[in-house]
Amino acid sequence: MREKNLFDLLVDISENKTQQTKLAQPARQPATMESLAAEVAGCVRCSLRLGACQVVFGEGNPQAKLLFVGDVPGADEDRQGIPFAGASGQLLNKILAAAEIKRDEIYLANAIKCRPPQDRKPQPEEVAVCRGHLQQQIELISPAIIVCLGSLAAQTLASSSARANVLRGRWFELKGIRLMPTFHPAELLLDPAKKKSVWQDIQKVRDAYRLLTF
Ligand code: URA
Secondary structure, three states, X not given: OOOOOOOOEEEEOOOOEEEEOOOOOOOOOOOOHHHHHHHHHOOOOOOHHHHOOOOOOOEEOOOOOEEEEEOOOOHHHHHHOOOOOOHHHHHHHHHHHHOOOOHHHOEEEEOOOOXXXXXXXXXXXXXXXXXXXXXXXXXXXXXOEEEEEOHHHHHHHHOOOOOHHHXXXXXXXXXXXXXXXXXXXXXXXXXXXXXXXXXXXXXXXXXXXXXXXX
16 A cells, blocks of 8 residues: 555544545655756646646745645736736735735745636646646645635645635644635635635634744
8 A cells, every 4th residue: 555645634623534535646756846846847747738828836935834825827827927926916915914924935836837728617637637736846845834725726635525615714634734725815806705704714824824933
């Protein structure tokens, strides 16, 4: 039997249940974030790369204790090659500032690294391929806390089919990493009433993060 990896065990602390995830073991772990980025830049394991300007790998502090994972790059991210570069990113910046968390002290990545054509929903096979890249990123960063922004990020990391409105606001544990699902900033732009919930979730994250950093 193979050794368990990061994603094999998901413990919902709130309910104290364990769930086996369906993730496969990545083939081999690149030694550094730069070598992983180079590898992902050349990935053609699904068709998304063909329609995208570039791979949006992620950015930030590779030793961050706090990782934010979004869903897919949009037009701005595809053009600039950095995650959360557009309107959602502006709102995320405000949320981070309100929590007194600097963007350059955290790491930002997406569950999907290439913008889907016409911003369509990624197919399950595309999510599965890119999950391997995210898994390798997480193993290299080794964060203490991951914030999942939106349903795709939460579903990818929690191997759950539940949406963010069900998963949000509760701590999960992913092999020693605390996981907080919350709404995606784009959802807040469409429905500002959700801001209150996100702020509650981010305050929990901020408090847990402060305990690590002070
Ligand atoms: N939404 C995301 O989830 N990620 C981005 O990088 C931009 C928008």
